[in-house]
Amino acid sequence: MKKLLAILAGACALMAMSPLCAQETTPNAPAAVDSKPDSLQFPAPANSDAKREVSAGAPSEAPVITTTPLTPAPESLWKRVQAGFALPELDSPLVARHEAWFLNHPDYFQRMIERSRLYLYFIVDEIEKRNMPMEVALLPMIESAYNPVAYSRARAVGIWQFMPSTGKRYGLQQNWWYDGRRDVMAATRAALDYLEKLHEEFNDWQLALAAYNWGENGVSRAIAQNRVKRKPTGYQNLRMPRETRNYLPKLQAVKNIISKPGSLSFPLEDIPNQPYFTTVSTPELIDMQVAARLAEMSVDDFRSLNPGHTRPVIMSNGSRTLLLPVDKAGIFSANLKGYDQPLVSWQTYTPKKNESADSVAAKFGITPARLREINGLNRHVAFRPGRSLLVPMNEDANASNLDETWNSPEFQAPEDLYGNRAAYRVKNGDSLYLIALKHRVTVAALKEWNHLSGNQLRIGQRLTIYSNPRIARR
Numbered sequence: 001m002k003k004l005l006a007i008l009a010g011a012c013a014l015m016a017m018s019p020l021c022a023q024e025t026t027p028n029a030p031a032a033v034d035s036k037p038d039s040l041q042f043p044a045p046a047n048s049d050a051k052r053e054v055s056a057g058a059p060s061e062a063p064v065i066t067t068t069p070l071t072p073a074p075e076s077l078w079k080r081v082q083a084g085f086a087l088p089e090l091d092s093p094l095v096a097r098h099e100a101w102f103l104n105h106p107d108y109f110q111r112m113i114e115r116s117r118l119y120l121y122f123i124v125d126e127i128e129k130r131n132m133p134m135e136v137a138l139l140p141m142i143e144s145a146y147n148p149v150a151y152s153r154a155r156a157v158g159i160w161q162f163m164p165s166t167g168k169r170y171g172l173q174q175n176w177w178y179d180g181r182r183d184v185m186a187a188t189r190a191a192l193d194y195l196e197k198l199h200e201e202f203n204d205w206q207l208a209l210a211a212y213n214w215g216e217n218g219v220s221r222a223i224a225q226n227r228v229k230r231k232p233t234g235y236q237n238l239r240m241p242r243e244t245r246n247y248l249p250k251l252q253a254v255k256n257i258i259s260k261p262g263s264l265s266f267p268l269e270d271i272p273n274q275p276y277f278t279t280v281s282t283p284e285l286i287d288m289q290v291a292a293r294l295a296e297m298s299v300d301d302f303r304s305l306n307p308g309h310t311r312p313v314i315m316s317n318g319s320r321t322l323l324l325p326v327d328k329a330g331i332f333s334a335n336l337k338g339y340d341q342p343l344v345s346w347q348t349y350t351p352k353k354n355e356s357a358d359s360v361a362a363k364f365g366i367t368p369a370r371l372r373e374i375n376g377l378n379r380h381v382a383f384r385p386g387r388s389l390l391v392p393m394n395e396d397a398n399a400s401n402l403d404e405t406w407n408s409p410e411f412q413a414p415e416d417l418y419g420n421r422a423a424y425r426v427k428n429g430d431s432l433y434l435i436a437l438k439h440r441v442t443v444a445a446l447k448e449w450n451h452l453s454g455n456q457l458r459i460g461q462r463l464t465i466y467s468n469p470r471i472a473r474r
Contacts, residue, residue, distance in 0.1 A: 077121055077271040082259055084127070084134025087205055090236075094249035099256055106265045108145070109257070115146035117271050118304060119159065119184050125275075126188055133205055135255055136195060139212075142250045148182050148307040154445030155466055157181040158307075160191035163448050170194055176376075176411040177315040183308030185279075185323070206235035206248060214244040215444070217453070277305055278329050279321040283336075285402055286314050286343045294339060295324050295332040311390060312374060313346040315406055348405040349391045357383040364391040426461040439465050 074080050102109050123137050140159040144150035148159050156163050162172060162181040170190035172180030180186045198208035198216060202223075211219040222238040231237060235248065261268035282291070291314060292302035305323040306314070314322070324332055351360050361371040371377075375389050388408060393400055405411070424435065432455050436443045446452070449464050 074273055075270070077124060077273045078258065078261075078268065080124060080273055081120075081134050081137055084124075084137075085255060085259070086133035087135045087255075090249055090252040092249060094246060095252045095256070098246070098250045098253035102253055102257060103263055103265070109264070110266055112141050112145040113268065115148075116141070118276055119146065119148075119188075120271055121273070121275055122185065122277070123188050126192055130192055130196060132192065132195070132199075135251060136192070138251060138254050138258065139191075139209070141254050142247065148184060148304065153441050154448060158187045159184065160187050162187060162190065165448060166194070177311050177313075177406065178308050179310055180308055182310070184305070186308065204235070209248060209251070210235055210238075210240065210244050213247045214240060218244075275326055277323045278326050280324055280329050280332055282314060282316055282322045283343055284316045285400070285406075287345055288312050288314055290339075290341075290343055290345075291322065291332075294335040295328045296335070297324075297328060310376075311346075313344055313390070313402065315402075342400075344400045344402060345393050346390055347393045347400045347402060348388045348408075348411075350388045351383075351385040353385050355385055360389065360391070364394055366392060422465050424463045424465050426457045426459055426463065428459055430457060430459075431455070432457065435463065435465075441465065 074083070119140075120137060123140075124134065127134060127136050140146045143161040144159045146159055149157075150159070150161065151157055152161060154163065157167075157179060158181040160181070162170075164174060164181075167174060167181045167187075167190065170193055172183070172186055172190050174180060180190075195208055195212060198211045199205055201216060202208050202211065202219065207219055207223075218240070219238070222240055223233045225239070226233045226237060257263060258268070288302065288306075288309065289299055289312070292299045295302060302324075303309075305325070309315075322332075349360070349364070357368045357371055357377075361368040364371075366374075371389065371391070374391075377383070388405065388411070424439075426435075432443045432446050432452075436446050443455075446463065446465070449466065
């Protein structure tokens, strides 16, 4: 028996040495990597008790990782704009009419596109941050043809055409030196704030845009009237003024052309999908000509980025930054650091009783026309001694007095309050429409200027009307 047990034990020992009886667990092979970018699979871990056999000189296999490639940003800003269009399409005779007008006036359309090149990247960026429809980026083409100094008969100003009171409501500072409605950055943010508020009120972007043109009260009244009549309250169902009725069709017409630029008689050149301008800090006072020279730019090009500054000297109380092309910011800062000449060549002067515009202009070496232009004086309004004026520093002046005088009350009123205001007494038979027609202004402007909520007038009522309004050339 003992001999038999010994034989069996030996046989088991031989079997243990044979590969057929090996108990060692081989490591799992790496799992195949899923080809889907978001599905990353790594090799399954081997048994902790197992011993991995590696061929001599063979490197161990690294896990294969598949990453999701980032979608490259489009090189053309127009493609980014087109990708963000979200408003319902309008298809009406009005759209076709306005599209035909733009296509038949290529010079106008091309000027509008050229102006937009400076500001469009910033506006598109701001719209995307707020998740708004990208058609809003085309709105300044309808409002102002992207002209930052556009000035309407109703005293609306800038690329977003803010009225004075609406601008103030949305934080746009307005005084003699600076008009935030012209400031591209400030006005854009204010306009988007206003549009967001309108969208929140009406829960419809078409109605929000109509209210931007007509006013929220007008749209609200039209909606209420349709509800009383049990009619739909969508944009196309409301009764509205002709200007507002044409407002969205104009926007749709521009959108159609931008979407299919082949219809244009000139190539729609790409706008790089990158910032055109950046901000730089400005000294408290600096001549616009000096600032442009330090940036190595023409005054016209400098002013096109800084249209909020309405005088030949820049006061930092209006905006503590200047806009410059990205490639000019470093040049400006370096030149400013090494500049050892006076930054300001202007001062204020109060004419005496016996002085005229001609004598004041001669005293400071400029023409009467230039004196009026600098100070926003309308040529139809009599020169008023005792009112402070901005004039060049003469040789006798040791330093500018602007530090002491820029903040005087008369320099804190908006520019367009000078020279254009007239009073009108309502007569029997007058209506807002007839008064507006007589003075070549709009009913909306009359209401804005006189804080009128309705159309009712009373005989003898005093109205303020701004005559000879400046219409910006487009």
